[in-house]
Amino acid sequence: MVVLNERRGAAPxxxxxxxxxxDRRRSRRRRGWxxxxxxxxxxxxxxxxxxxxxxxxxxxMSLYDWNILRGAASDFIGLDNYVRAFTDDRFWLSxxxxxxxxxxxxxxxxxxxxxxxxxxxxxxxxxPLFRVLFYLPVVTSWVVVSLLFKYLFADQGLxxxxxxxxxxxTAGDTSWxxxxxxxxxxxxxxxVWKGVGWSMMIFLAALQGVPQSLEEAASMDGANWWQRFRxxxxxxxxxxxxxxxxxxxxxxxxxxxxxxxxxxxGPGGQTEVLLTYMYQQAFSNLDFGYGSAxxxxxxxxxxxxxAVQLRxxxxxxxx
Amino acid sequence: MRTARNRRALTTLRVITLIVGAVVMVTPFVxxxxxxxxxxxxxxxxxxxFIPDPFTLNNYVQAWTTQDFARxxxxxxxxxxxxxxxxxxxxxxxxxxxxxxxxxxxELLFRILLIGLMVPAMxxxxxxxxxxxxxxxxxxxxxxxxxxVAGSLALNTFLLRGFFAALPAELDQAMQVxxxxxxxxYWRLAIPLARPALATATIFTFLASWDEFAWALTIINSPGNxxxxxxxxxxxGQNATQWGLVFAASVIAVIPVIVVxxxxxxxxxxxxxxxxxxx
Numbered sequence: 001m002v003v004l005n006e007r008r009g010a011a012p013x014x015x016x017x018x019x020x021x022x023d024r025r026r027s028r029r030r031r032g033w034x035x036x037x038x039x040x041x042x043x044x045x046x047x048x049x050x051x052x053x054x055x056x057x058x059x060x061m062s063l064y065d066w067n068i069l070r071g072a073a074s075d076f077i078g079l080d081n082y083v084r085a086f087t088d089d090r091f092w093l094s095x096x097x098x099x100x101x102x103x104x105x106x107x108x109x110x111x112x113x114x115x116x117x118x119x120x121x122x123x124x125x126x127x128p129l130f131r132v133l134f135y136l137p138v139v140t141s142w143v144v145v146s147l148l149f150k151y152l153f154a155d156q157g158l159x160x161x162x163x164x165x166x167x168x169x170t171a172g173d174t175s176w177x178x179x180x181x182x183x184x185x186x187x188x189x190x191x192v193w194k195g196v197g198w199s200m201m202i203f204l205a206a207l208q209g210v211p212q213s214l215e216e217a218a219s220m221d222g223a224n225w226w227q228r229f230r231x232x233x234x235x236x237x238x239x240x241x242x243x244x245x246x247x248x249x250x251x252x253x254x255x256x257x258x259x260x261x262x263x264x265x266g267p268g269g270q271t272e273v274l275l276t277y278m279y280q281q282a283f284s285n286l287d288f289g290y291g292s293a294x295x296x297x298x299x300x301x302x303x304x305x306x307a308v309q310l311r312x313x314x315x316x317x318x319x
Numbered sequence: 320m321r322t323a324r325n326r327r328a329l330t331t332l333r334v335i336t337l338i339v340g341a342v343v344m345v346t347p348f349v350x351x352x353x354x355x356x357x358x359x360x361x362x363x364x365x366x367x368x369f370i371p372d373p374f375t376l377n378n379y380v381q382a383w384t385t386q387d388f389a390r391x392x393x394x395x396x397x398x399x400x401x402x403x404x405x406x407x408x409x410x411x412x413x414x415x416x417x418x419x420x421x422x423x424x425x426e427l428l429f430r431i432l433l434i435g436l437m438v439p440a441m442x443x444x445x446x447x448x449x450x451x452x453x454x455x456x457x458x459x460x461x462x463x464x465x466x467x468v469a470g471s472l473a474l475n476t477f478l479l480r481g482f483f484a485a486l487p488a489e490l491d492q493a494m495q496v497x498x499x500x501x502x503x504x505y506w507r508l509a510i511p512l513a514r515p516a517l518a519t520a521t522i523f524t525f526l527a528s529w530d531e532f533a534w535a536l537t538i539i540n541s542p543g544n545x546x547x548x549x550x551x552x553x554x555x556g557q558n559a560t561q562w563g564l565v566f567a568a569s570v571i572a573v574i575p576v577i578v579v580x581x582x583x584x585x586x587x588x589x590x591x592x593x594x595x596x597x598x
Contacts, residue, residue, distance in 0.1 A: 033422070035420065035501045036416040036420035036421075036422040036425075037416075037422065039412045039413065039415055039416035039420070039501070039505070040412070040413055040416050040428065042409045042412065043409045043410060043412060043413035043472055043476065044413070044428065046409065046465075046468060046469045046472060047431075047432070047435060047469060047472050047473070049450075049469075050447065050450065050465060050466055050469035050470075051435050051438075051443065051469050051470070051472075051473075052431065052435070053446075053450070054443040054446035054447045054450060055434075055438060055443065055446075057446035057449065057450070058442070058443060058445065058446045061445065061446060061449075068449070068452075112340075116337070116340060119333050119336060119337055120337070130337050130340075130341055132580075132581070132584070133341045133344055133345055134340070134341065134344055135580075135587075136344065136345070136348065136577065136580075137344060137347075139526065139576055139577065139580045139587075140348075140573055140576065140577075141529070141530035141532070141548060141572065141573065141576070142530065142532060143530070143532050143548040143551055143552055144351075144548075144551065144569040144572060144573055145347075147551065147552070147555055147565055147566075147569065148347050148350075148351050148566070148569070149347070150555075151351075151354070151362075151560075151562055151565075151566075152347060152350070154363060156363040156364075156365055157363065157367075158346075158350055158367050161365060161366060161367050165365075165366065193343075193344070193347070196344075197344075201587075201588065205588065250439070253439070254439050254441060256441055256533060257532050257533065261552060261555075275441050278441075278445075279441075279444070279533075282444070282445045282448075283448075283537060288445055288449070291445050292445050292446070295441075295442045295443075295444075295445060296442075298439075298442055299438060299439075299442045302437065302438075302439060302442070303437060
């Protein structure tokens, strides 16, 4: 193939600076087709070795009773690891916990993120300050906020104090991190708190594209707040809405650090999610084959969601 | 008259709601800061203290001196800076080739890159561990850097390609007429013009490497190679959690991030709105 720009540049017998020596020019023309590949080479090499190859290898490992020790043989066992997953109660438990995490974190992040964005749009007082404050958790590392929430949800922590001694909603002695549902609730609270700022940012950007004139017209026609929102605002930000939903659902499958640091999957594996279970199988039990099978199952789930995402983007481009 | 008063009431309500929300968002940070100045005996006191009494700097002193924290911070700086620099260089080269050349396999390569964008990092952690073992990269900073660079290539290339493609091609052609070769056009023309996009990519890559936890947890064993997230997490692991120490270390690790965020806010918004960046 001919390089696009080289071809264009060569067509008119353009006056070249004498500085470009004839030697260099000739070698450049000869090497012309090679140029883009040279630009691509370092990236493609790194990407191929450290991302693509592992993708293929994950598939391969999932078919073996993989032995990590050097020299030890790994037995090919076909789909046994997958069969094992589907009959493994702890796999189903962690899958359902991942599902619960998504159900409990995605809608609140969307509703709250959109609500804050609506409140902040069009010259809210101190808008930049609020934006920064709401976005702060997003830029803070997962390790730090996970430990922070573990501390807040400790038996004598701030949450129990606020719920018990201040608001009198509970007795204030909930042992949050030592039960399945309370533990998941604490983990989800962190997920929502950390994620609201992100969806707010996306919605804020999307809301700027809503035609003000349409809203005013609807307002003139006597539409109330909710009608205006439903008929004018929501359709205008719908692509952003779909984007946020898909990203949050994928993000929900990727929850790992917060679970590992807040409950470590405990008590007794009750709060395990897919990734912590996979990690534990691989790096505590050294069962790399089974861990890989779990990773492949997760990847398939995420890919299905991503396919939806790509379709959404295509629709967004057309509309 | 009534509408004016209504509007004012609405604005007040709006601001009050926002303030309540902001308090919920910020309280954990304030409490973390406060705890980092408390002696261990006071960290889980009832009622909780927001203003530490007695006040102590001991946690910071201890984190910084006895725990080899300076070493961990240095490791984090090295890993994040090198990963970011290499990733930006390599992905901007790829992005330039995608945006400015037509060559066999371009579409295919781009599609493959998109796959990399969709596969979450954690899914590859097992085969990557085996690979790192094979290359002798376990328990080393290069082992972190190589995988951080590889992991950030797809997204950065994707972001930068869009920006390069939007630059006027006439500038390229003019330089070419002047006899500039492809590398000069990339380095002297495209890179300086793409500074805003490069800033966005730089910030996101830097923060991702600075905060990365799972891979570092998996391959780093020796204390000398720990990065900040690993070190902070370990403070919590040793017998009774030293919350004051944990949060003193956290504050030290978080401050640079917040400073970067406050300075480069604009680029954060650009990065978010231009594509699939999830913080």
